[in-house]
Amino acid sequence: MSGAASAAGGLVRDRYRVAGGCLDCAGDVAGLLRGLPGAREVEVLGAAGVVVIGHDGRVTPELVVRRAAGLGIGLSPAGRPSPAPGGARRGWWRSPRLALLAAALALLLAGLAAHLARQHAAATGLYLATLAAGGIFPVRSAWQVLARRRLSIGTLLVAGAIGALALGEVAEAAMLVVVFSLGGVMEDYVADRARGSIRALMSLAPPVAALLHPDGTTAQIPVEELQPGELVLVRPGERLPTDGQVTAGSSWTDQSPVTGESIPAEVTAGSQVFGGTLNGPGALTIEVTKPYRETVLARVIEQVEQAQASRGTTQRFADRFGSIYTPVMFTLAALIAIGGPDAGLTAREAVYRGLVVLVVSCSCALVISVPTAVIAAISRGAREGILIKGGIHLETLARVRTVALDKTGTLTAGQPRLTSLIPLDGRRPETVLAFAAAAEAASEHPLAAAILDAAAERRLTVAPAPGAQATPGTGIHAVIDGHQVFVGRPPDPDNLPSQARQQLAALQTDGKTTVLVTIDGHPAGLLGIADQLRPEAARAVTALRRLGISHVVMLTGDNPATATAIAQVAGIGEWRASLLPDDKTAAVAALRSQAGPVAMVGDGINDAPALATADVGIAIGAAGTDVALETADIALMADDLGKLPAAITLARKAASTIRQNIALSLAAIAALDAAAVTGHMSLAAGLLLNEGSAVLIIANGLRLLRSEARRPAIPPATRSHRDELENQPAIS
Numbered sequence: 001m002s003g004a005a006s007a008a009g010g011l012v013r014d015r016y017r018v019a020g021g022c023l024d025c026a027g028d029v030a031g032l033l034r035g036l037p038g039a040r041e042v043e044v045l046g047a048a049g050v051v052v053i054g055h056d057g058r059v060t061p062e063l064v065v066r067r068a069a070g071l072g073i074g075l076s077p078a079g080r081p082s083p084a085p086g087g088a089r090r091g092w093w094r095s096p097r098l099a100l101l102a103a104a105l106a107l108l109l110a111g112l113a114a115h116l117a118r119q120h121a122a123a124t125g126l127y128l129a130t131l132a133a134g135g136i137f138p139v140r141s142a143w144q145v146l147a148r149r150r151l152s153i154g155t156l157l158v159a160g161a162i163g164a165l166a167l168g169e170v171a172e173a174a175m176l177v178v179v180f181s182l183g184g185v186m187e188d189y190v191a192d193r194a195r196g197s198i199r200a201l202m203s204l205a206p207p208v209a210a211l212l213h214p215d216g217t218t219a220q221i222p223v224e225e226l227q228p229g230e231l232v233l234v235r236p237g238e239r240l241p242t243d244g245q246v247t248a249g250s251s252w253t254d255q256s257p258v259t260g261e262s263i264p265a266e267v268t269a270g271s272q273v274f275g276g277t278l279n280g281p282g283a284l285t286i287e288v289t290k291p292y293r294e295t296v297l298a299r300v301i302e303q304v305e306q307a308q309a310s311r312g313t314t315q316r317f318a319d320r321f322g323s324i325y326t327p328v329m330f331t332l333a334a335l336i337a338i339g340g341p342d343a344g345l346t347a348r349e350a351v352y353r354g355l356v357v358l359v360v361s362c363s364c365a366l367v368i369s370v371p372t373a374v375i376a377a378i379s380r381g382a383r384e385g386i387l388i389k390g391g392i393h394l395e396t397l398a399r400v401r402t403v404a405l406d407k408t409g410t411l412t413a414g415q416p417r418l419t420s421l422i423p424l425d426g427r428r429p430e431t432v433l434a435f436a437a438a439a440e441a442a443s444e445h446p447l448a449a450a451i452l453d454a455a456a457e458r459r460l461t462v463a464p465a466p467g468a469q470a471t472p473g474t475g476i477h478a479v480i481d482g483h484q485v486f487v488g489r490p491p492d493p494d495n496l497p498s499q500a501r502q503q504l505a506a507l508q509t510d511g512k513t514t515v516l517v518t519i520d521g522h523p524a525g526l527l528g529i530a531d532q533l534r535p536e537a538a539r540a541v542t543a544l545r546r547l548g549i550s551h552v553v554m555l556t557g558d559n560p561a562t563a564t565a566i567a568q569v570a571g572i573g574e575w576r577a578s579l580l581p582d583d584k585t586a587a588v589a590a591l592r593s594q595a596g597p598v599a600m601v602g603d604g605i606n607d608a609p610a611l612a613t614a615d616v617g618i619a620i621g622a623a624g625t626d627v628a629l630e631t632a633d634i635a636l637m638a639d640d641l642g643k644l645p646a647a648i649t650l651a652r653k654a655a656s657t658i659r660q661n662i663a664l665s666l667a668a669i670a671a672l673d674a675a676a677v678t679g680h681m682s683l684a685a686g687l688l689l690n691e692g693s694a695v696l697i698i699a700n701g702l703r704l705l706r707s708e709a710r711r712p713a714i715p716p717a718t719r720s721h722r723d724e725l726e727n728q729p730a731i732s
Helices: 029-034 061-069 096-116 120-134 136-146 153-166 170-202 296-309 313-343 347-360 365-383 391-399 407-411 429-440 446-457 498-509 537-546 560-570 581-595 608-613 626-631 643-677 683-705 721-727
Strands: 005-008 011-020 039-045 050-055 074-077 208-212 218-222 231-234 244-248 251-254 265-267 284-288 386-388 402-406 412-423 469-471 475-480 483-488 513-519 522-533 551-555 574-576 598-602 616-620 634-636
Touching: 011 061, 029 039, 029 050, 029 061, 050 061, 061 074, 096 120, 096 136, 096 170, 120 136, 120 170, 136 153, 136 170, 153 170, 153 313, 153 347, 170 683, 313 347, 313 643, 347 643, 347 683, 365 386, 365 391, 365 643, 365 683, 386 391, 386 643, 391 616, 391 643, 402 407, 402 581, 407 412, 407 522, 407 551, 407 560, 407 598, 412 429, 412 446, 412 498, 429 446, 429 475, 429 483, 429 513, 429 522, 446 513, 446 522, 498 513, 498 522, 522 560, 537 551, 537 560, 537 643, 551 560, 551 581, 560 574, 581 598, 581 608, 598 608, 608 616, 616 643, 634 643, 643 683
Parallel strands: 402 551, 402 598, 551 574, 598 616, 616 634
Antiparallel strands: 005 011, 011 050, 011 074, 039 050, 208 218, 208 231, 231 284, 244 284, 251 265, 386 634, 412 522, 469 475, 475 483, 483 513, 513 522
């Protein structure tokens, strides 16, 4: 997204944001832009307010902006970070459209005052002036749409105003123009609120970065010009300009804009960091790892915009309804105007009633209220670290009553830790751990890392044992301070002393991987190693049950004993162990056949087949995993399982709001059309009620943008695993 452009498949893809006007009401925007020389494909994402143009390089932003302006649509290149939240904006008084509307409103009020004063000639003149000022933009837009043999809502309005003038209803024609234009501005405003979250995301990344030269000097350059391998300096209190790896300095960063995690993360040399996050009290030197358009923040913005293209059932219904409704109402109005005299109406009454039908049919409430609610929910989720990739996934998640959870990396942290240290034969715990760490110091096995981490947390001095020899599947032998040391898989329990056999059985029953340490052939200690349950896992499972999720199932490739232990601690009553990837896929399919739509939660890599098979695939910790960010239907950006109940709650609120909007829209359409056809509605009253109902319905969808107040960001508290190990009771 360099300046809004990216290349794919030999095409340059430029992205433009709507700076003014309504994409849904403007007619064939895509058809107009496809006519540009060199344009190959055009995608209009109405609710996100984005237009994507694929071209061969000949389409310039100036040409696109000028062509779209012909339909009353203001476009501006998208993708660059904004210099200030929300970007620079002109005052309303500097917009020609709004200035003319203000003038028309003033003239209309003056005309009404003159009418009340019985100055009819002056009132008529003011009404005509109102039409001249307020009708410029609607007439121009309607003409351009008609030139391409299409109808738009603006076309119906202009036809209604011309008809009112022909009948001598100058005042009502003037009110039509003003009320319609004012309603359009209000609809643009409330719809723009949904797009505000995307603009807020864009404003998080600073427009420039401090490029660090080898001599220690810095230079300010645009962030989109940063290249992988370059170093940037981030001072205390500044936002990080791009994704990268810390090479020098230590601080904490508030990652909530990307991950939704309210507790800042400590960062030191070697830590991965994300663009758009806020640096704490320390200066950081960061090596750029990705071009700007591939950063997590840039990709989240693009995918939130693209989510509009993935439409759910309700949104497809609204789109189909809108495509049929306008021409049907136009035909109905013509039939009433032509056939009214045969039904006992005068010619004037028939034409007027047909005009009223035209006016009340000028509503896009249903067409845009559904996608506005969808994009509001998606934007809200992105703000809270929940990336939902389309309305269809939002809709499906709301219907889910079964959740399948992977174990490693989802319910657990995915990092084996030493949880039990049981000395034998009168040995001190520190002695046993020191011998084991020295033997394992050169090993790359995950269990060795757990032993070394525990030794480091206890601040034990560990010198690698020279000449240590590893036997695959058995363990490692070493000579340490003249002692023969073995660290590895326990032998046949019958060869162990009675106390050791009991301790070993207890550890294995608890689902822990057990390591035996022997010194000079005698059992010296047992080490219990386990992948730790996430702190929030049990709370998340409880929250899922409170949401009415009837089946919470754990799927794991681990052994049954470990699966049983983890499931019991997490509060999960159903689990399946020793599963290969194909087995997980089959398990998801079986769950769907038993209980309906299934959401599968995993890390997005090892669980890819199961995620793809599920009705909704949800990846956890996607901020640091490119594959998860790309493949999942929904991505929980932080390593926080607690975001899962929040995502389901948001989806259900969105589904409820969408149902409300559809019901309200259809009720408003039915009531207004019935009143218009039966002659119980005037032109001005019909349009006023029409526009008012549309604004209220759209505003109802925008309630989804509201969220609970966040706790203020505070420096993270740390708790060493050493404390956890010391406080854990020994197994006896």
